[in-house]
Amino acid sequence: MLDLAADRHAAAVPSPGLLPRTDSPAVVLTDVRKSFGASRVLNGVSLSIPRGNVTCVIGPSGSGKSTLLRCINALTPVDSGSVLVDGIAVHDPALDKLALRRRVGMVFQQYNLFPHKTALENVMMAPIHVLGEDREEVEARAVALLSRIRLLDKAHSYPGALSGGQQQRVAIARSLAMRPTIMLFDEVTAALDPVMVKEVLATVRDLADDGITCILVTHEMGFARDVADQVCFTDQGIVVEEGPPEKIFTNPDDPRTRDFLGHVRF
Amino acid sequence: MIAGDGDAVGVLATIWKWAPLIGRGFLLNILISVLAMAMGTVAGLALGLGQIAPYAVLRRPAQIVTQFFRNAPWLVLLFYCILLLPYQMTVGDWTVPMPAWIKATIGLALPVMGNVSEIVRGGIQALPQAQWDSAESLAFSRRQTLWMVILPQAIKPMLPPWMNLYAVLIMATPLASIVGVEEAMTLTRFALSAENRSELLLPMYLALLVAFFAYCYPIARWTARLERRFAVKH
Numbered sequence: 182m183l184d185l186a187a188d189r190h191a192a193a194v195p196s197p198g199l200l201p202r203t204d205s206p207a208v209v210l211t212d213v214r215k216s217f218g219a220s221r222v223l224n225g226v227s228l229s230i231p232r233g234n235v236t237c238v239i240g241p242s243g244s245g246k247s248t249l250l251r252c253i254n255a256l257t258p259v260d261s262g263s264v265l266v267d268g269i270a271v272h273d274p275a276l277d278k279l280a281l282r283r284r285v286g287m288v289f290q291q292y293n294l295f296p297h298k299t300a301l302e303n304v305m306m307a308p309i310h311v312l313g314e315d316r317e318e319v320e321a322r323a324v325a326l327l328s329r330i331r332l333l334d335k336a337h338s339y340p341g342a343l344s345g346g347q348q349q350r351v352a353i354a355r356s357l358a359m360r361p362t363i364m365l366f367d368e369v370t371a372a373l374d375p376v377m378v379k380e381v382l383a384t385v386r387d388l389a390d391d392g393i394t395c396i397l398v399t400h401e402m403g404f405a406r407d408v409a410d411q412v413c414f415t416d417q418g419i420v421v422e423e424g425p426p427e428k429i430f431t432n433p434d435d436p437r438t439r440d441f442l443g444h445v446r447f
Numbered sequence: 448m449i450a451g452d453g454d455a456v457g458v459l460a461t462i463w464k465w466a467p468l469i470g471r472g473f474l475l476n477i478l479i480s481v482l483a484m485a486m487g488t489v490a491g492l493a494l495g496l497g498q499i500a501p502y503a504v505l506r507r508p509a510q511i512v513t514q515f516f517r518n519a520p521w522l523v524l525l526f527y528c529i530l531l532l533p534y535q536m537t538v539g540d541w542t543v544p545m546p547a548w549i550k551a552t553i554g555l556a557l558p559v560m561g562n563v564s565e566i567v568r569g570g571i572q573a574l575p576q577a578q579w580d581s582a583e584s585l586a587f588s589r590r591q592t593l594w595m596v597i598l599p600q601a602i603k604p605m606l607p608p609w610m611n612l613y614a615v616l617i618m619a620t621p622l623a624s625i626v627g628v629e630e631a632m633t634l635t636r637f638a639l640s641a642e643n644r645s646e647l648l649l650p651m652y653l654a655l656l657v658a659f660f661a662y663c664y665p666i667a668r669w670t671a672r673l674e675r676r677f678a679v680k681h
């Protein structure tokens with residue numbers, strides 16, 4: 182286990198001005214639809230994610246899971262329906278995308294670190310250039326984050342010199358340096374070998390312990406069962422079924438969920 | 448020997464005699480090429496960024512201008528600049544003379560601009576979309592993403608085609624002799640008419656070819672080396 186409890190002020194607690202209201206859900210999707218040309222990818226997704234929860238989104242490949250996540254931080258604009266994130270109307274054409282993305286971090290399957298910057302620079306860039314924070318303050322925070330993911334010795338390495346698991350942890354640290362209140366993870370362990378999967382999932386679990394709202398698209402059913410507060414099964418662009426992991430994994434209502442779970446390993 | 452054995456020494460001596468003058472002309476070729484490359488690169492970068500602009504009002508004109516200057520004969524563009532540009536330009540209280548070689552430089556900068564624009568567009572679009580996604584997820588603005596994330600990565604693969612373009616440009620600078628610029632080609636012709644010996648024709652032009660080759664070949668080798676180095680993706 183990583184000691185993420187140490188220095189939790191550095192990454193987990195949002196600055197006071199950004200403290201969200203705790204009564205409303207962190208993310209609410211209502212009848213969200215999205216097509217790419219003729220292919221209808223999201224066909225009316227409705228979903229509510231309570232603050233501080235870990236939600237795992239599972240489902241067959243091509244069912245629109247990535248698109249769903251990308252609609253939450255406005256990387257993909259929705260066609261219709263509403264997306265509320267920390268009370269921000271993401272579907273509004275007048276949306277301030279940058280304000281939204283300062284609160285919502287996202288980590289991708291392929292890490293996507295900036296290859297021309299060291300690990301430390303990757304972590305420091307956004308707080309300095311986007312939030313306009315003081316370089317020394319940011320550096321202290323970045324160093325704390327790197328030591329939390331036990332990669333301080335790699336601070337000055339370029340991404341090309343890091344293993345997949347190390348790159349992915351740096352990518353998580355890079356997002357955390359922005360002190361997001363919500364984190365989106367899109368199959369962040371899919372490209373990793375089993376040992377690295379464990380490291381990365383341990384990092385995610387500790388974020389959840391820190392109270393950051395986490396939404397994960399994942400094929401790690403064991404992780405979903407052990408850590409998720411809520412599991413959500415998608416198929417063909419709709420949320421077929423959602424509920425606590427005990428319910429979804431042991432006694433799902435929908436035959437499609439049962440069929441899908443019958444085909445995956447734990 | 449091209450000029451017959453008995454004359455070989457005499458021919459070499461004549462070439463040697465004119466070498467300082469033609470050499471100065473060659474420096475003008477280099478100056479024109481460097482200036483045209485600089486102007487064409489700055490303008491081409493702007494145009495290339497215009498080509499990937501999210502707004503069609505910027506993108507369409509940038510695409511049209513790029514295609515126009517990429518697909519126009521260099522010599523015709525050169526003639527246009529010589530004919531269209533004034534002999535002098537007045538900027539406020541300043542009057543800047545516009546000699547033919549400056550006009551020729553501008554004329555050569557135009558096709559460079561069109562080609563650089565395409566190099567920039569291609570270099571940027573060759574980068575994975577994922578780099579844009581992750582920068583935008585970190586709340587970088589489009590402009591920040593471009594300058595801090597995309598361009599620094601795209602610049603390396605852009606270098607070899609950019610250097611190739613420079614080699615094409617330096618070899619196109621003798622076109623300026625057609626519009627009366629006193630560069631190496633013009634001065635070689637001047638020397639030949641002063642000497643008025645037909646056996647000098649081929650050796651003198653050969654000397655000019657050798658000068659261009661000596662200048663371009665190292666650039667070509669260096670370009671090839673960079674190409675090989677960047678072929679291995681990060």
Ligand SMILES: Nc1ncnc2c1ncn2[C@@H]1O[C@H](COP(=O)(O)OP(=O)(O)O)[C@@H](O)[C@H]1O
Nearest residue numbers: 217220222240241242243244245246247248249
């Ligand atoms: N930018 C895009 N343009 C066109 N089609 C897309 C785009 N993004 C996703 N799709 C299509 O949408 C469908 C769902 O994709 P995705 O959301 O990535 O599913 P998942 O993550 O569940 O595998 C796929 O058929 C995919 O080809």
Ligand SMILES: [Mg+2]
Nearest residue numbers: 246247248368
């Ligand atoms: Mg996906």
